[in-house]
Amino acid sequence: MNIIILGAGQVGSTVATELAREESNEITVIDINQTILSDLQDRLDLRTICGNASYPNMLEAAGADDADMLIALTNSDEINMVACQIASTIFHTPTKIARIRSVEYLRHPGLFAPESIPVDFMISPESLVTEYLHHLIEHPSALQVLDFADGMVQLVAVKAYDNGPLVGHALKAMKQHVPGVEMRVAAIFREGQSISPSADCVIEADDEVFFLAARKHIPTVIAEMRKLDKPVKRVMLAGGGNIGGQLAALLEKDYQVKVIEANPARARQLSGMLDSTIVLLGDAADPDLLLEENIESMDVFCALTNDDEANILSSMLAKRMGAKKVMSLINRSAYVDLVESGLIDIAISPHQVTIGALLAHIRRGDVVAVHALRRGSAEAIEAIAHGDKNSSRVVGRSIDQIKLPAGTTIGAIVRDKKEGKKEGKKPEKKVIIAHHDTVIESEDHVILFLTDKKKITDVEKLFQVGLTYF
Amino acid sequence: MQLLVIQRILGLLLMIFSSTLLPPVFIGLYYGDGATAPFIEAFGLTIAFGLLLWLPVRNQKKELRLRDGFLVVVLFWTVLGIFGGLPIYLSGIYGISVTDAVFESMSGLTTTGATVISGIDTMPHALLFYRQELQWLGGMGIIVLAVAVLPMLGIGGMQLFRAETPGPVKDNKLTPRITETAKALWYIYLGLTISCGLAYWLAGMSLFDAVAHAFSTIAIGGFSTHDASIGYFDNTAIELIAVVFMLLSGANFAIHFAAITHRTLKPYKRDAEFRTYIWVLLIVSIITIGYLQFTKTFSSTTESIVEGLFQVVSIGTTTGFTTAEYYSWPGFLPVLLLYVSFIGGCSGSTGGGIKVIRILLLVKQGVRELKRLVHPNAQIVVKIGKKPLPEKVIEAVWGFFAAYFAISALMILLLMASGLDQDTSFSAVAACLNNLGPGLGDVSQNYASINDFAKWVLVLAMLLGRLEIFTLLVLFTPTFWRK
Numbered sequence: 001m002n003i004i005i006l007g008a009g010q011v012g013s014t015v016a017t018e019l020a021r022e023e024s025n026e027i028t029v030i031d032i033n034q035t036i037l038s039d040l041q042d043r044l045d046l047r048t049i050c051g052n053a054s055y056p057n058m059l060e061a062a063g064a065d066d067a068d069m070l071i072a073l074t075n076s077d078e079i080n081m082v083a084c085q086i087a088s089t090i091f092h093t094p095t096k097i098a099r100i101r102s103v104e105y106l107r108h109p110g111l112f113a114p115e116s117i118p119v120d121f122m123i124s125p126e127s128l129v130t131e132y133l134h135h136l137i138e139h140p141s142a143l144q145v146l147d148f149a150d151g152m153v154q155l156v157a158v159k160a161y162d163n164g165p166l167v168g169h170a171l172k173a174m175k176q177h178v179p180g181v182e183m184r185v186a187a188i189f190r191e192g193q194s195i196s197p198s199a200d201c202v203i204e205a206d207d208e209v210f211f212l213a214a215r216k217h218i219p220t221v222i223a224e225m226r227k228l229d230k231p232v233k234r235v236m237l238a239g240g241g242n243i244g245g246q247l248a249a250l251l252e253k254d255y256q257v258k259v260i261e262a263n264p265a266r267a268r269q270l271s272g273m274l275d276s277t278i279v280l281l282g283d284a285a286d287p288d289l290l291l292e293e294n295i296e297s298m299d300v301f302c303a304l305t306n307d308d309e310a311n312i313l314s315s316m317l318a319k320r321m322g323a324k325k326v327m328s329l330i331n332r333s334a335y336v337d338l339v340e341s342g343l344i345d346i347a348i349s350p351h352q353v354t355i356g357a358l359l360a361h362i363r364r365g366d367v368v369a370v371h372a373l374r375r376g377s378a379e380a381i382e383a384i385a386h387g388d389k390n391s392s393r394v395v396g397r398s399i400d401q402i403k404l405p406a407g408t409t410i411g412a413i414v415r416d417k418k419e420g421k422k423e424g425k426k427p428e429k430k431v432i433i434a435h436h437d438t439v440i441e442s443e444d445h446v447i448l449f450l451t452d453k454k455k456i457t458d459v460e461k462l463f464q465v466g467l468t469y470f
Numbered sequence: 471m472q473l474l475v476i477q478r479i480l481g482l483l484l485m486i487f488s489s490t491l492l493p494p495v496f497i498g499l500y501y502g503d504g505a506t507a508p509f510i511e512a513f514g515l516t517i518a519f520g521l522l523l524w525l526p527v528r529n530q531k532k533e534l535r536l537r538d539g540f541l542v543v544v545l546f547w548t549v550l551g552i553f554g555g556l557p558i559y560l561s562g563i564y565g566i567s568v569t570d571a572v573f574e575s576m577s578g579l580t581t582t583g584a585t586v587i588s589g590i591d592t593m594p595h596a597l598l599f600y601r602q603e604l605q606w607l608g609g610m611g612i613i614v615l616a617v618a619v620l621p622m623l624g625i626g627g628m629q630l631f632r633a634e635t636p637g638p639v640k641d642n643k644l645t646p647r648i649t650e651t652a653k654a655l656w657y658i659y660l661g662l663t664i665s666c667g668l669a670y671w672l673a674g675m676s677l678f679d680a681v682a683h684a685f686s687t688i689a690i691g692g693f694s695t696h697d698a699s700i701g702y703f704d705n706t707a708i709e710l711i712a713v714v715f716m717l718l719s720g721a722n723f724a725i726h727f728a729a730i731t732h733r734t735l736k737p738y739k740r741d742a743e744f745r746t747y748i749w750v751l752l753i754v755s756i757i758t759i760g761y762l763q764f765t766k767t768f769s770s771t772t773e774s775i776v777e778g779l780f781q782v783v784s785i786g787t788t789t790g791f792t793t794a795e796y797y798s799w800p801g802f803l804p805v806l807l808l809y810v811s812f813i814g815g816c817s818g819s820t821g822g823g824i825k826v827i828r829i830l831l832l833v834k835q836g837v838r839e840l841k842r843l844v845h846p847n848a849q850i851v852v853k854i855g856k857k858p859l860p861e862k863v864i865e866a867v868w869g870f871f872a873a874y875f876a877i878s879a880l881m882i883l884l885l886m887a888s889g890l891d892q893d894t895s896f897s898a899v900a901a902c903l904n905n906l907g908p909g910l911g912d913v914s915q916n917y918a919s920i921n922d923f924a925k926w927v928l929v930l931a932m933l934l935g936r937l938e939i940f941t942l943l944v945l946f947t948p949t950f951w952r953k
Contacts, residue, residue: 045646047643047645
């Protein structure tokens with residue numbers, strides 16, 4: 001695919017890196033800063049152009065005429081919107097994705113229509129990260145919680161501990177432990193290596209287990225892997241920027257929330273925005289302030305500033321001072337690996353979250369959602385199967401018969417309930433946890449798990465409908 | 471330094487190169503005038519050596535780093551220069567020595583076109599074809615070809631690509647993917663070669679000569695299948711065709727690409743380097759033709775114009791074809807032409823020399839210094855076609871320029887120390903470093919008469935010229951080898 005990326009900032013560079021890795025993509029990056037571009041050019045096989053991203057001549061130089069997709073990721077919402085407008089008006093670029101950060105624009109969905117501002121998909125990293133954090137606070141024992149099929153199915157990563165009833169037993173024992181709960185283990189990572197989860201596979205302590213289950217069964221399954229943490233009551237957020245503010249607004253109904261913000265103006269603004277949240281003015285790495293605010297009784301401490309180092313240090317401090325669980329936003333992937341083995345419980349990489357959302361639009365075949373797992377080394381995909389037994393390589397076949405690439409497993413299927421399809425009513429859906437003899441039907445949402453990202457093109461091909469379909 | 475990865479790629483490249491020894495075998499069989507055995511032997515030896523390098527380390531699949539790229543390129547050109555001489559040496563033609571075989575092969579690959587062989591007209595067709603083919607492969611760069619056909623080189627391929635393509639700014643790719651860029655370059659190259667060959671053929675060359683000369687014209691090489699070079703044909707049409715195609719090949723291939731994809735001639739008009747290139751050749755042609763007329767070197771005006779134009783373009787683009795005995799032209803003309811060859815072709819072309827863009831930058835930089843004397847506080851940027859250039863590029867160009875002349879001075883001294891006269895030394899170094907070919911004095915017709923030491927120095931000069939000095943020179947710095 002011929003893709004133009006506008007803006008080579010943190011997100012832009014990471015997206016370019018991800019996409020350039022796949023052979024079939026041709027990437028051109030436009031940015032105003034030559035230094036960043038030269039650096040990208042040295043590392044990756046792509047083309048760079050230095051200039052203002054929204055100017056028509058720049059887009060033309062980047063080959064907008066034959067581009068399949070434009071991804072506007074500059075740090076200005078306005079430039080991103082204008083660039084999409086220009087790409088649409090002058091170059092008729094088929095797919096336009098823009099990063100829109102300001103909630104003000106997002107509040108008016110009608111704004112982004114083909115006849116007004118032609119943005120096909122909007123990516124709002126702050127909202128995505130907020131949602132991600134929200135999930136983690138809901139399930140304090142999980143490392144990662146991802147939604148599929150509008151949240152009906154969730155993929156959960158959890159670290160197994162000695163105190164879990166299933167630990168030390170084979171996976172097939174699960175059925176006897178909790179009858180009636182359907183789940184499927186998608187992958188197990190032991191000491192960084194993936195092992196294929198057969199029925200006889202024994203779960204050991206410290207394994208990182210990825211499983212799929214219907215939303216309501218998630219806590220039961222987690223409880224099998226480790227003793228459940230107590231539900232969260234008190235949350236402290238360090239940093240009241242976009243993410244901190246949004247998250248506090250989301251959480252304050254159900255939890256006791258405290259936000260620490262260093263900027264007086266922003267702190268005042270926050271306290272106006274939020275109702276029951278306590279906004280504290282001060283430094284998140286100030287032990288006296290933390291002590292004063294009862295850090296030792298906090299269930300979750302989230303460091304959410306823009307500064308990786310400050311986040312790492314303040315969350316380490318919070319952990320040492322007694323916070324039960326600390327999470328930290330970390331942009332540099334090199335740091336993520338460093339800190340997760342140490343004092344910090346969960347490191348969240350905003351880029352990975354954003355990229356997952358972007359990748360869903362870039363994948364061929366009808367892919368609804370893509371999530372990067374384990375910092376991009378594995379991927380979970382939700383794809384829709386189309387066609388019939390002749391035109392599709394998946395429809396009408398049982399999971400045994402589908403030629404899946406190595407390292408790929410089908411975890412679950414979400415299917416419209418036939419009887420639920422009544423006039424005017426939203427069709428109800430049911431979750432089918434995949435077994436070897438489950439037969440896939442047309443229009444099923446299939447959730448796959450890939451431990452090797454290189455196989456992604458094979459999976460895409462699998463879900464592309466043969467020409468006879470048309 | 472990832473020596474094993476380098477060894478693997480080197481082995482692979484050698485195996486690929488070995489296949490280029492096969493076409494001469496077929497040519498030899500077709501014409502039935504012998505010299506097929508040395509090619510088969512050389513093929514066997516080269517592929518065996520490549521396998522020997524590759525087999526033990528075939529699983530070393532790591533990305534090439536910047537430094538590895540330099541080493542691969544230099545090693546490959548060196549090894550290829552030596553292996554390329556193998557069939558020539560094995561053929562034993564005119565009792566050729568190892569030195570001469572390597573000189574001939576390196577001269578071919580680097581598109582210099584200097585030869586140590588006389589009596590070319592009576593050589594077997596296989597050998598004749600092989601010399602032309604060497605030039606053609608070296609013209610666009612054999613590594614660029616490898617990058618185009620071997621996707622496995624990946625990002626490492628880009629490091630190689632950069633080390634091999636000429637010009638001060640190497641980041642303007644034609645397409646986002648390096649493989650696609652390399653392919654596009656080779657398609658243009660192939661297209662030019664085919665059109666050139668057709669044109670020669672229609673103008674009256676035999677098919678063999680047409681193909682052979684198309685190879686060396688588009689590669690800006692200068693090898694011919696005749697001792698008298700293009701002059702052998704004594705045909706104005708052929709000379710003018712050669713002029714057109716030499717001009718095209720001396721231009722940046724990126725402009726050709728832009729012109730072809732957008733089907734317009736605008737890119738040529740817009741490109742500052744191309745304009746300068748044409749102006750330089752035009753002005754020098756006018757001076758040359760005027761002086762030829764003035765001294766009445768040729769009997770007719772038309773002859774002066776055609777011969778003057780041909781010789782200026784041939785030497786200015788560093789091709790090195792000859793039609794007239796330019797070395798015996800009156801007054802300053804031979805030296806003027808050699809000076810023009812220092813300017814050479816455009817960046818991103820198959821031509822040699824310092825490259826027009828660098829000269830243009832140096833001139834602009836000089837003008838800027840003058841302006842600064844008058845306006846000490848002025849902020850002046852050096853621009854090429856309305857685009858300001860980073861200071862880094864200008865510094866690099868200065869460095870290149872200084873190194874170029876330091877090296878040529880050193881080599882001239884070495885040649886003189888080995889017993890050559892000043893004319894010969896200067897012109898031989900200029901002709902080899904600029905990848906031009908024919909020089910003045912003892913080397914005006916061929917390089918057979920000079921001593922072996924001088925030949926080896928010139929082999930190095932050719933390699934330095936083709937790899938634009940720094941790629942090779944960097945290997946001799948301690949920093950390069952430090953961990």
